[in-house]
Amino acid sequence: MTGTDLVPLDTNKTIAExxxxxxxxxxxxxxxxxMIGGRAENLLERLPDPVKLGLESATERALTVALHAAKQSRGVVPDQKGWLNTALTTAMGAVGGAGGLPTALAELPVTTTVLLRTIQGIAAEYGFDANDPDMLADCMTVFASAGPLEDDDGANMAFLTTRVTLTGTAVHGIMKSVAPRLATVLGQKLAAQTVPILGAAAGAATNYAFTSYYQEMAHVHFGLRRLARDSGQPETLLVEELRRAIKSEKSR
Incomplete structure (x- = not known):
């Protein structure tokens, strides 16, 4: 009996979606x-060495700012529609790209905060309490997905089954676990924003791509979480089925 045989048909429909x-x-x-005429793996080489060396620490700072801002703002600013979040980050990307690397670096924590709030809003859509510290930690793990400029075939899906607790020293731990991958992804974003001539257009397009990507990955992440909760099936089984469905979808 295969894994597919163990998954009910209605679950298969959800996994296909x-x-x-x-x-x-x-x-x-x-x-x-x-648009920028490059490859994701070559983008980081465009950044100055001091920026590349400080990218992980800059990412940790951006995550720290995003975490505190997200916790403090949910009671004041309601979750926004996906299109509005995308429009906001696209505009910020244009501003960041217009001024080159300095403004792109300054824009980084602001965009990261909006992205985290967007992920929280999607968690709430699926019936999870986005104000719960553990769920906020779960939202952070979405940043550990591949990134919008990588060709992900579904092989790297560990973030879907990661469990973290946002209490005490674990705050530092989750930053350390998420920051290395996100630093690479955000480094690609910074490099794209500083492409000569394109500037603001590249910044806007990059932020549009990033917001679209993390919104969709949040739907995947919390959609799978809810499916496991409602169906009572192990998440590991559902992740394997999702991986197969992704490969099948890609081959079409």
Whole structure:
């Protein structure tokens, strides 16, 4: 008996929809790469060495700012529609790209905060308490996904089954676990924003891609969480089924 035989048909439909979202997540990012005429793995080489060396610490600072701002703002500023979050970050990306690397670096924690709030809002859509510290930690793990400028075939899906607790020293621990991957992703974003001539256009397009990507990955993440909760099936089994569905979706 295969894993597929163990998954009910209605669950298969949900997994197929999540696979379509996963595929859609990276589509805009590839368009950005075509626009700037580069490859994701080469973007980081465009950054000055001091920026590359300080990228992980800058990412940790951005995550710290985002974490505190997200916790403090939920009781004051309601969750926004996905299109509004995308419009906001796109505008910020244009401003960041217009001034080159200095303004792109300054814009980084602001965009990270909006992205985290967007992820929290999607968690709430799926019936989870986004104000709960553990759920906020869960929201942070979405940043550990591949990133919009990578060609992800579904192989790297560990973030879907990661469990972290946002209490005490664990705050520092989650920053350390998420920051290395996110630093690479945000480094690609910074490099794209500083492409000569394109400037603001590249910044806007990159932020549009990033917001679209993390919104879709949040739907995948919390959609799978809810499916496991409602169906009573192990998340590990559902992740394997999702991986198969993603590969099948990509081969079409």
């Amino acid at each position: 999540l696979a379509r979202r996963h595929r859609a997540a990276g589509g805009v990012g590839l368009q950005v790469l075509n």
